[in-house]
Every structure is written in C-alpha cells, then in structure tokens.
Amino acid sequence: MNRLSIILPAKNEAGALASLLPRLRAAQPGAEIIVVDDGSTDDTRAICESSGVTCLSSPYSMGNGAAIKRGARAAVGEILIFMDGDGQHDPADVARLLERLEQGYDMVVGARDWGSQAGVGRGVANTIYNWLATRMTGHVIADLTSGFRAVRADKFREFLHLLPNGFSYPTTSTMAFFRSAYPVAYVPIKAAKRVGKSHIKPFKDGVRFLLIIFKIATLYSPLKLFVPASALFFLLGCLNYAWTFMHGGRLTNMSTLMWSAAVIVFLIGLVSEQITALTYRRHD
The missing domain is CATH 3.90.550.10 (Spore Coat Polysaccharide Biosynthesis Protein SpsA; Chain A)
Structure with missing residues (x-):
C-alpha cells in the first residue's frame, strides 16, 4: 500500500x-x-x-x-x-x-x-x-x-x-x-x-x-438548474396571458415580464455553463 x-x-x-x-x-x-x-x-x-x-x-x-x-x-x-x-x-x-x-x-x-x-x-x-x-x-x-x-x-x-x-x-x-x-x-x-x-x-x-x-x-451543470427555472417563468407567463386574454382580451405587462425573465434566466445559464467548463480546464 x-x-x-x-x-x-x-x-x-x-x-x-x-x-x-x-x-x-x-x-x-x-x-x-x-x-x-x-x-x-x-x-x-x-x-x-x-x-x-x-x-x-x-x-x-x-x-x-x-x-x-x-x-x-x-x-x-x-x-x-x-x-x-x-x-x-x-x-x-x-x-x-x-x-x-x-x-x-x-x-x-x-x-x-x-x-x-x-x-x-x-x-x-x-x-x-x-x-x-x-x-x-x-x-x-x-x-x-x-x-x-x-x-x-x-x-x-x-x-x-x-x-x-x-x-x-x-x-x-x-x-x-x-x-x-x-x-x-x-x-x-x-x-x-x-x-x-x-x-x-x-x-x-x-x-x-x-x-x-x-x-x-x-x-x-448550471443549465440543469437554470433551464427548469427558465421554463417555469415561461409557463407562468403563458398562464397569465391565457387568463388575461379570456377575461379582458389583452396582453398584460406581467406576461411580458415573465417571458423576458425566462429568456434572461436561460442566457445566464448558458454563460454559467461556459464559466463552469473553463473552471475545470486543466493547466498542467
């Protein structure tokens, strides 16, 4: 040993x-x-x-x-x-x-x-x-x-x-x-x-x-956290839009905000994924 x-x-x-x-x-x-x-x-x-x-x-x-x-x-x-x-x-x-x-x-x-x-x-x-x-x-x-x-x-x-x-x-x-x-x-x-x-x-x-x-x-793997979070924001935006469209026939700022958040969170995940890959790059 x-x-x-x-x-x-x-x-x-x-x-x-x-x-x-x-x-x-x-x-x-x-x-x-x-x-x-x-x-x-x-x-x-x-x-x-x-x-x-x-x-x-x-x-x-x-x-x-x-x-x-x-x-x-x-x-x-x-x-x-x-x-x-x-x-x-x-x-x-x-x-x-x-x-x-x-x-x-x-x-x-x-x-x-x-x-x-x-x-x-x-x-x-x-x-x-x-x-x-x-x-x-x-x-x-x-x-x-x-x-x-x-x-x-x-x-x-x-x-x-x-x-x-x-x-x-x-x-x-x-x-x-x-x-x-x-x-x-x-x-x-x-x-x-x-x-x-x-x-x-x-x-x-x-x-x-x-x-x-x-x-x-x-x-x-940051994307495994950020992608579900992004999908959740997107789904909430869709649900809010469906509700406001059925009751008022309009698109509200809240739905737009949710969709924007979904895109931002997803992009943050992409950047984090690249940073993580660089972190593990070996420097022999």
Whole structure:
C-alpha cells in the first residue's frame, strides 16, 4: 500500500483528540497523521506533540476548508484520509474506506445513516442535498456533506483552488470529482456524537444551506438548474396571458415580464455553463 496520510482539521478539539489520536495510531500504525490546528486556544498542539503526530498551527481561525487545503498540501501520502477531529468518526472505518478505494475508485465517502445526523434539521437538509445532487449528476449520492473520505492525492489536489475556506469543502470536492468523471463510492458508517460543542451556528447554517444548493448546480451543470427555472417563468407567463386574454382580451405587462425573465434566466445559464467548463480546464 502506498503511504497513507490522515488529515484532521481541528479547532479547540483537545478533549476529543486526546482519545482519538492513540486509537487512530493503533488502527493505522504506518500512516502519516496531520492535525491542522485552526487557531485553537486549548491544548490541541500539546496533545499532538504527546501523541507523536504532526501539527500544523494557524495563528487565527481560517475555516474548516482552509485547514483541509493546508493539510492536503503538506501531506506526503499518495492516498489522503480526511476525518473530523471531534471524535465522530471511528478509526476502524479507515480500513473499510481504503478497501473500497482499492477497487478502482478515486474517492470513497463514509455515508452516515439518519441516526448519525446532528439533529433533525441537519438530517432534513442533508437529505435535500443528497436528492438534488443525485438528480444533477445522475449518480446516487448517499452523503454529500460527509467529512470522512478517502481520496487519491493527485486527483484531490487538482481541485484545491475550488475549495472554499468554510464548511462546504465536501460538497465542492464531491461535485468536482463527478464533473471530472473520477469514480466515487460510498461506504455506510455510523458517526458517534461529537465531543464538545459544535462550531456550526443555526443562522449561518441556514444561509449555508442555500449557498450549497446553488453550489451543487454551479459546480456540475448550471443549465440543469437554470433551464427548469427558465421554463417555469415561461409557463407562468403563458398562464397569465391565457387568463388575461379570456377575461379582458389583452396582453398584460406581467406576461411580458415573465417571458423576458425566462429568456434572461436561460442566457445566464448558458454563460454559467461556459464559466463552469473553463473552471475545470486543466493547466498542467
């Protein structure tokens, strides 16, 4: 097996890391383990030193995605494992992801069941994400936002420039792999309850929900989102015209506005499609 690098983004997760790192070392004794300390104010660095793992520290918090990018750049392994530093993911499941990866896949994602979701709201949101991404790509996506995944390093680094610094790096990387025709597989896992307090805020989570919906479309095929929206505006314009013609024998400004919106939305979709194609053009 090629050298393995395990990357854990962590922000004030010393309590979880104290028990997680020894278990991870026992499960994968030959792996390079990198904890990316995202501006922690606790004993994260000391815990890493005592556990004999590499710790990359930031002077201030840059975000979960930024930590992932730093870890991916520093890792020397040909296969990268990303897992949360809060104790949710079982180190024993790393072997299951690697086994699946060796079957010819470029990314393998640990797919959580409903019982592993962090609350009903998050579960419903993730279900919507999975459904929409499945419709967009034509492939069954079991868990779009899971942070537990195994990837081939050379493939993953192709998309580092696309990854946001925030929490939606799993969405971005998954859609990028599908767009580039890199095979993706899913392995069912059970995620434990996190140790400590979550860093996700309800209001920001709601805004992030909307942003991820648009990101799913724009990262894969914008026309699959804009064409139905354009058709809806056109249909509403036709229905409004039929109503006003039957009751007043005239064409109203509202119908014209709807038809104009249909054309504008469709043209925006065409431009977005071209931008997306340029985004994935390789510059070797």
